[in-house]
Amino acid sequence: MQYGFTAWFNSTSLRDATLNSNGTIVDFVQPNSPTDFQSQINGSVQQNNDTGLNVTWNQSDSLTFQLDYDNSVSWLNPGGQLSTIDADVGYGPSGPGGTNGSDIGIVVPAGHALPYPIGYGPDGNGTAFLGTNLIGSHVLPITSARRQDHVQQARLEAAWAQTADLRVVAGYQYVGDRRTTSNSNDFVNNNWQAYAGYGPASNNLGTHGVALPQSLFTGSFATANFIQGFGGNSPLPARILAFNALSVLDYLQGLGNPQTQAIAGFNTGCCTPAFDGIYRLAATSSATQSADDTHALYLDLFTRTFVGGMPLRINAGLRGELTNVATMGLGQVPASLTVQPSDHTAYAVTFDPISPITAHNSYQSILPSLDLALDVTDSWQIRFDVSRTMTPPPLNAISPVLSMGSIQRVGSLVATSGNPGLTPYDSVNLDLSAAWYYGPNSYLSANLFSKAVSNFIVQGSTLQTINGVLDPSTGQPAIFTVTTSVNGPAADIYGAEFALQHMFDDSGFGFQANATLVGTNKPYNPRNLAVSGFAVTGLADSANIVVFYDKDRFQARLAFNWRDQYLDHFGQTQNNSRFGTEPTFVNTAIQLDFSTSYALSKQLDVHFSALNLTNATFSTHGRFSEQLLDAVDYGRHLTFGFRFNY
Secondary structure (H helix, E strand, O other): OEEEEEEOOOHHHOEEEEEOOOOOEEEEEEEEEOEEEEEEEEOOOEEEEEEEEEEEEEOOOOEEEEEEEEEEEEEEOOOOOOOEEEEEEEEOOOOOOOOOOEEEEEEOOOOOEOOEEEOOOHHHOHHHOOOOOOOEEOOOOEEEEEEEEEEEEEEEEEEEEEEOOEEEEEEEEEEEEEEEEEEEEOOOOOHHHOOOOOOHHHOOOOOOOOEOOHHHOOOEEEOOOOOOOOEOOOOOOOEEEOOOHHHHHHHHHOOOOOOOOOOOOOOOOOOOOOOOOOOOOEEOOOOEEEEEEEEEEEEEEEEEEEEOOEEEEEEEEEEEEEEEEEEEEEEOOEEEEEEEOOEEEEEEEEEOOOEEEEEEEEEEEEEEEEEEEEEOOOOEEEEEEEEEEEEOOOHHHOOOOEEOOOEEEOOEOEEEEOOOOOOOEEEEEEEEEEEEEEEOOEEEEEEEEEEEEEOOEEEEEEEEOOOOOEOOOOOOEOOEEEEEEEEOOOEEEEEEEEEEEEEOOOOOEEEEEEEEEEEEOOOOOOOOOOOOOOOOOOOOOEEEEEEEEEEOOEEEEEEEEEEOOEEEEEOOOHHHHOOOOOEEEEOOEEEEEEEEEEEOOOOEEEEEEEEOOOOOOEEEEOOOOOOEEEEEOOOOEEEEEEEEOO
16 A cells, blocks of 8 residues: 655746755746645465476486476466556646645755645645645556566486586576566556546646545655665655545446536546446557577586695686577557646546567577685685676567557657667676684685676667657657667776675674675766766665574574665666666664574474664765765565575
């Protein structure tokens, strides 16, 4: 269940904007803005089936064969269950002549604080903000997403061991992935706009929308301490409406069929086919299928020898992979944009007929690896590793279909597209480590690493016209921001890892400490506006300290985890990257976790965990720290359970 207060903004109508030294807009005014209250039910049904088989044949003391097979199928909403029901109600205008609107301002304070609105409420009267006697219907989006993912894996392996110092493994592996996606919503047929307009109290574009009974809006929630650790709460409205989306849906559908009776507030001609009083879903044009088949042969050699009297373990491997990818989708391009009769901030999109689109791709890789471990003494070990690894592009990034919503916002025309030609990103890895085992279960280690990565998969955006569609607000060709994934240039990643584990004799008490420092030759400078769309993402220094007790039947762990700010990806959820592939940074995070378990017997144990004891939040920002994007107070996660083995 999700409740919210929303003020709609259009970039072309903002006024009185103030910029700071970074160029960030820190306050602005949206004239005559409507007020929306949202009640949203988000849910899904997930089903997973998995079967597997493992067969081992010891042909002789030195030769063993092994066969593994696994078949897994997962579904999202297999029965067509709804993903989201979003009842959006409120008061105010979305076009000329409306009443109860307000010149809402947004202030972006400095520091770790939430942006907040000023001037909210009907005609700017904050004391009447909840205004249940003014509330009318606006939009009612309903969506359903369906997925099926079928993965089959098979492996046939032979292992030959002449002695304990020599072992050879050879095998074949197959991985096949079949994925189908489809979506439906009430945007395609425009049912979501059937009673849009905020009702008669707002006089929006005449008589659009219906008045809603005050009895539907008796609940609310307080905004005090709205997001843990963030200031700026006091200027927020003291309370926000909390109501039942299904009750609003039932009320509107209970009005009857506007095709057989006159219903005041119905948006005549809103929907195709004609709205019959029931909110129905229609399939979107973004249905896709993909098939990914990977065949691999591999050889692994393990042996032991001596260098200067010191034991040396050698593990060498070679893997060859061939991957074939086929993708298919049902796509359509826009034919025209039309201003919504009940909402002049939105366009309805009509499309050309649906047509199938297919694409194929294949790639192959040779992946060698070598691991050397030298026991300098009984307590000192040195390791050296070199390898080449490959990571294929995610299947959801290679769809051949151009996808856009059937509703577009004025001044914010956006679309997304997959890239069937994406190739895997490739990494050559070097690691050098040393470990000192200075006591029973106690050690100190350090590791230096370097990765040369090419073909990074990054997001990019371009401005383009599509199919000659005109923008009704300008009469000129409509300019869409189209976001897709591309293979970026190469970069080097390097860093160091340190780890310490210490046990206090045989007491059961001990602690672990770990730290990772990482860098790259392609750092991202947010002040360099000429660089956009490529940098090494996900790199952050991190550290954790774990204090534990582990003895006999009882164990307990208290973990302190820290991760520094890092660049997560390019593109922002806000406005669907309308303004290009702006960066999204994840803010520094600190979390404290606790877990414990007790073995009641050899077969039965009980366990308990408490994650995020300090109620830390997750938050992201844009190019500069004051550009807050998301702040999520996800709370603590408590788990209690038991395990039984027989």
